[in-house]
Amino acid sequence: MTHLMFVRHGETEWNLQRRVMGHRDSALTPTGVEQARRLAERLRDVEFDAIYTSDLGRAEATAAILAGEHAVEVRCDARLRERRMGAFEGLTVPEMRERHPHERDAYERLGAEHFDGLDLESVRDHAARVWECACELAARHDGGRVLVVTHGGVLTAMFLKVFEAPYAQAQKAKRPNAGINLFVCDGDRWTMEAWGDIAHLEGLRTLDDPINQPGA
Numbered sequence: 001m002t003h004l005m006f007v008r009h010g011e012t013e014w015n016l017q018r019r020v021m022g023h024r025d026s027a028l029t030p031t032g033v034e035q036a037r038r039l040a041e042r043l044r045d046v047e048f049d050a051i052y053t054s055d056l057g058r059a060e061a062t063a064a065i066l067a068g069e070h071a072v073e074v075r076c077d078a079r080l081r082e083r084r085m086g087a088f089e090g091l092t093v094p095e096m097r098e099r100h101p102h103e104r105d106a107y108e109r110l111g112a113e114h115f116d117g118l119d120l121e122s123v124r125d126h127a128a129r130v131w132e133c134a135c136e137l138a139a140r141h142d143g144g145r146v147l148v149v150t151h152g153g154v155l156t157a158m159f160l161k162v163f164e165a166p167y168a169q170a171q172k173a174k175r176p177n178a179g180i181n182l183f184v185c186d187g188d189r190w191t192m193e194a195w196g197d198i199a200h201l202e203g204l205r206t207l208d209d210p211i212n213q214p215g216a
Contacts, residue, residue, distance in 0.1 A: 022084050022085030027057070039065075052137060052147070056151070082150075130158060
């Protein structure tokens, strides 16, 4: 069995502003740095065979803090990137409605998995690249324990694949900053042992992804 611990990056400035990031980036807030530091402390005695991260800055910054407690090289993999959100990137939901009213209306009316426009990466394509990466890492580190630093949309993709759930259902599963999400791969069988575990963040603010908010 291979254990893959997926964690979302620490809080960013755009998280606070409720802006969708996609492939764009935003620096960790002081709270985001503290979230990563507390997670690193919690994982100090956990032995990892490998640490992987999305190549986006917010994930890399979080991974660097986590790796400080482990003598393991951090490896980047672009397949662990957030879903590309095209023209919606950098915008809050009200700004989307102002600048792209027809497209935003279609996005909400049709559902994210059925919207095709504004250069958004499809839900299907995003889930496929995430799943390809997860399966490859599980095979490469068979029987080991792997830490994966990534994004809220990637967690949704994993939920979607492991449970074969409808996207709308997977999207409702909260994905707090610096939360622990533990998956186990045993051959072709995948299970989830933990989701959104933030026991290490007691007293700290932690946000879900803006795309999960009502109307987003």
